[in-house]
Amino acid sequence: MATIADVAREAGVSKATVSSVFSKKRPISAEVTERVYAVAKRLGYYPNHIAVSLSLKKTMIIGLQMSVTNAGEWPAFNAEMVSGVIQVCAESGYRVLLDTLPENSDRTTMTMDPVDGVILLNPAQEDKRLDRFRQMNIPAVVIGRPNPSSTPACYVDNNNEEMMFRLGLSLLAQGHRQVLFLNAAANMTVAQDRYEGLRAAYRSQGLDFPITHHFHYDWHKHPTADEYGYQTIADTAGLLPYTVVITDQMHIAIGVMRAARELGISIPEQLSLVALGDDAILAQEVSPSLTAVDLQPRQLGAEAARMLLDLIQRAGEPRHRLVDTAFVVRESCSLPNPNSGGKKG
DNA sequence: AAAGAGCGCACAATTCTCCT
DNA sequence: AGGAGAATTGTGCGCTCTTT
Numbered sequence: 476m477a478t479i480a481d482v483a484r485e486a487g488v489s490k491a492t493v494s495s496v497f498s499k500k501r502p503i504s505a506e507v508t509e510r511v512y513a514v515a516k517r518l519g520y521y522p523n524h525i526a527v528s529l530s531l532k533k534t535m536i537i538g539l540q541m542s543v544t545n546a547g548e549w550p551a552f553n554a555e556m557v558s559g560v561i562q563v564c565a566e567s568g569y570r571v572l573l574d575t576l577p578e579n580s581d582r583t584t585m586t587m588d589p590v591d592g593v594i595l596l597n598p599a600q601e602d603k604r605l606d607r608f609r610q611m612n613i614p615a616v617v618i619g620r621p622n623p624s625s626t627p628a629c630y631v632d633n634n635n636e637e638m639m640f641r642l643g644l645s646l647l648a649q650g651h652r653q654v655l656f657l658n659a660a661a662n663m664t665v666a667q668d669r670y671e672g673l674r675a676a677y678r679s680q681g682l683d684f685p686i687t688h689h690f691h692y693d694w695h696k697h698p699t700a701d702e703y704g705y706q707t708i709a710d711t712a713g714l715l716p717y718t719v720v721i722t723d724q725m726h727i728a729i730g731v732m733r734a735a736r737e738l739g740i741s742i743p744e745q746l747s748l749v750a751l752g753d754d755a756i757l758a759q760e761v762s763p764s765l766t767a768v769d770l771q772p773r774q775l776g777a778e779a780a781r782m783l784l785d786l787i788q789r790a791g792e793p794r795h796r797l798v799d800t801a802f803v804v805r806e807s808c809s810l811p812n813p814n815s816g817g818k819k820g
Numbered sequence: 821a822a823a824g825a826g827c828g829c830a831c832a833a834t835t836c837t838c839c840t
Numbered sequence: 841a842g843g844a845g846a847a848t849t850g851t852g853c854g855c856t857c858t859t860t
Contacts, residue, residue, distance in 0.1 A: 526832030
């Protein structure tokens, strides 16, 4: 493997000159530049990324921390969100390192990762990751709302509370007074926000949202999202009164549909169904097609990346940004005034 | 004799000062 | 314009010395 020293020796110049030829940070004559390039080509020399990072104290790499479930599920939301991050990073010459290792509390396994900043997904109520990156002095942006009681952090999120309030009102306008809500895991801040929004909608109409109709995903109980949806319907159908089910994500809704089919419950005639998070291909592949709320994951990713790159260049006060959501009305649930506050239909 | 602590160096590139 | 030499960066290795 050729190094800068080999090229310098062969080209009859100093290491500093070779460095300047490649980085273009100092003007070098055309003749010397040509000579250096020719030698580099002959020796197969390319600047070593690790050595450059070591010297510049930056890696031009962004870490993207997102856990993969036990079942190895990769929802469309993740793919879209990652696309948004990659696009913005690429425009600024940054690469993206996808870190899917599960978070773990063993300090001996923790390393200072070779990244200039990180984007974290799915913040939990008690999320230690933010404190750790702060200790390491690595800028971080969260997608989702970090716990407000912890140290202030930069984040990009949907306005989940407002979204659920709007969805709740729309469902009430359709006559749905009994909702079954299959929420995310209890320790996720997003789960709390969405529940609060839904409750507020029902309270605003003088109704109470019964605790019996609110469920949390628990991976100890359900190996997959689909199973969570399936099992919850199987356990509650006929026992709890509800006319509509809201699921935290589309794969849960797929499980709900499977259970409904087996129980002879027709969608949407006897039971309406709305998924939070839209996978357009999957939603239109099933029958009936699934009504969903588009969380605009690509935009979430892009905004998070922009915020992080800005933070890397010039540190500043913690900031946040909210990304709009939009109802995508299909067959599984009709909603009035679908695009109020949103963009896409 | 084994284990542990501590030191110095190599790695590859950048960047600085001083010099021609 | 560009060369020489040194400092710098974090990690891992090899070595010596000390402790158990």
